[in-house]
Amino acid sequence: MARANAVITGWGFYAPSRVMTNADLEKIVETSDQWITERTGIKERRIAAPDESTSTMATKAAERALAKAKLKPSDVELVIVGTASPDFVFPPVASLVQAALGATRAGAFDVGAACTSFVSSLAVASGMILGGAVRNALVIGAETLSRIVDWKDRGTCVLFGDGAGAVVLEASSASVGVQSTVLHGDGTKCDLLWVPGGGTKNPTGAEKLEARMHYIRMNGNEVYRSAVKAMAEAAEEAIAKANLTADDITLFVPHQANLRIIEGVAKRMRFPMERVFVNVQRYGNTSAASVPIALCEAVEAGRLKRGDKVLVAAFGAGFTWGASVLEWFGEHEGPRQKSPLDIASRAIEDLVDRVRPA
Numbered sequence: 001m002a003r004a005n006a007v008i009t010g011w012g013f014y015a016p017s018r019v020m021t022n023a024d025l026e027k028i029v030e031t032s033d034q035w036i037t038e039r040t041g042i043k044e045r046r047i048a049a050p051d052e053s054t055s056t057m058a059t060k061a062a063e064r065a066l067a068k069a070k071l072k073p074s075d076v077e078l079v080i081v082g083t084a085s086p087d088f089v090f091p092p093v094a095s096l097v098q099a100a101l102g103a104t105r106a107g108a109f110d111v112g113a114a115c116t117s118f119v120s121s122l123a124v125a126s127g128m129i130l131g132g133a134v135r136n137a138l139v140i141g142a143e144t145l146s147r148i149v150d151w152k153d154r155g156t157c158v159l160f161g162d163g164a165g166a167v168v169l170e171a172s173s174a175s176v177g178v179q180s181t182v183l184h185g186d187g188t189k190c191d192l193l194w195v196p197g198g199g200t201k202n203p204t205g206a207e208k209l210e211a212r213m214h215y216i217r218m219n220g221n222e223v224y225r226s227a228v229k230a231m232a233e234a235a236e237e238a239i240a241k242a243n244l245t246a247d248d249i250t251l252f253v254p255h256q257a258n259l260r261i262i263e264g265v266a267k268r269m270r271f272p273m274e275r276v277f278v279n280v281q282r283y284g285n286t287s288a289a290s291v292p293i294a295l296c297e298a299v300e301a302g303r304l305k306r307g308d309k310v311l312v313a314a315f316g317a318g319f320t321w322g323a324s325v326l327e328w329f330g331e332h333e334g335p336r337q338k339s340p341l342d343i344a345s346r347a348i349e350d351l352v353d354r355v356r357p358a
């Protein structure tokens with residue numbers, strides 16, 4: 001039997017409708033459109049409505065990805081949500097999404113690697129598909145960072161935004177798919193970018209709230225330097241692992257942290273900016289959601305066609321970082337092949353449903 005590949009057959013994203021511009025931020029903290037634009041390239045970001053949360057946005061993105069893949073929720077075997085801003089400490093966001101979708105046959109768990117969470121989730125899902133554990137997975141990156149940002153800290157609140165992106169990853173006998181994955185970390189840098197309160201180390205309490213420990217804290221300069229070096233090195237490693245060179249990469253979709261980081265990575269790799277996808281100016285840094293949102297917009301803009309090689313890379317708190325090279329598959333055409341075991345198990349499930357008393 002031909003070796004299976006893990007291919008993306010569906011994609012979708014959701015961004016909340018409320019737009020917060022740099023001019024809006026000027027009314028909240030002492031900052032300016034000029035400072036934010038020059039330092040980050042960000043012009044506006046989306047902010048979740050009060051009735052929205054990470055799981056509701058993740059669900060909307062997932063529904064769009066499933067529609068594109070022409071799969072029913074009941075076909076989904078695994079839901080993974082990469083996030084640093086879950087609805088609750090537990091249950092996982094993936095469980096809330098699974099329920100909202102009606103993906104009754106799917107396993108569900110979250111991956112927590114901050115801004116690297118989507119790339120890490122993709123690595124886990126493709127590993128499970130290549131290992132034969134599941135035949136498909138919904139891989140989602142979703143964040144409501146506006147709820148954990150300190151709106152009194154101009155050094156961080158101007159950077160982040162909310163949103164969700166999702167892909168459907170499927171086993172396929174096609175020759176395209178995930179070609180390489182690399183993941184790295186340096187846990188000695190934990191306190192350079194973190195939310196110190198609200199977990200089990202510094203549980204929520206009046207004192208911790210007073211000290212604003214439940215909000216994001218960051219040493220921007222250190223993060224900047226580390227992010228550029230780490231993302232560039234991981235990207236080069238992923239390209240080499242796929243037996244390719246940078247010239248073979250059709251499009252580079254990096255984590256949309258800020259324009260200076262993206263340009264710094266491209267410069268370090270000697271990779272032309274014309275082949276780098278950038279949408280940070282419209283969404284800010286949406287952490288785990290940034291790569292899948294950018295990937296969706298890149299496809300919708302016609303920047304990827306079947307057989308093109310796309311490089312994704314991310315860096316985030318931990319520090320964590322990673323990259324992956326995928327050969328683009330695109331929309332699935334024609335009926336999916338079902339294994340005899342699948343056909344038999346579906347028939348038994350249908351029979352049980354029919355004979356079960358209401």
Ligand code: ACO
Binds near residue numbers: 040193220223316
């Ligand atoms: N508006 C106006 N002035 C500001 C603002 C603001 N929003 N924020 C900081 N400043 C001031 C500082 O107080 C400082 O003033 P001072 O010189 O009087 O002390 C001055 O601007 C310079 O501050 P720096 O922190 O040195 O500014 P820098 O040029 O390093 O830019 C930035 C800061 C944009 C945060 C940069 O360090 C950066 O991009 N870091 C990466 C952070 C990032 O992207 N993190 C996201 C999470 S990790 C990831 O996704 C990769």
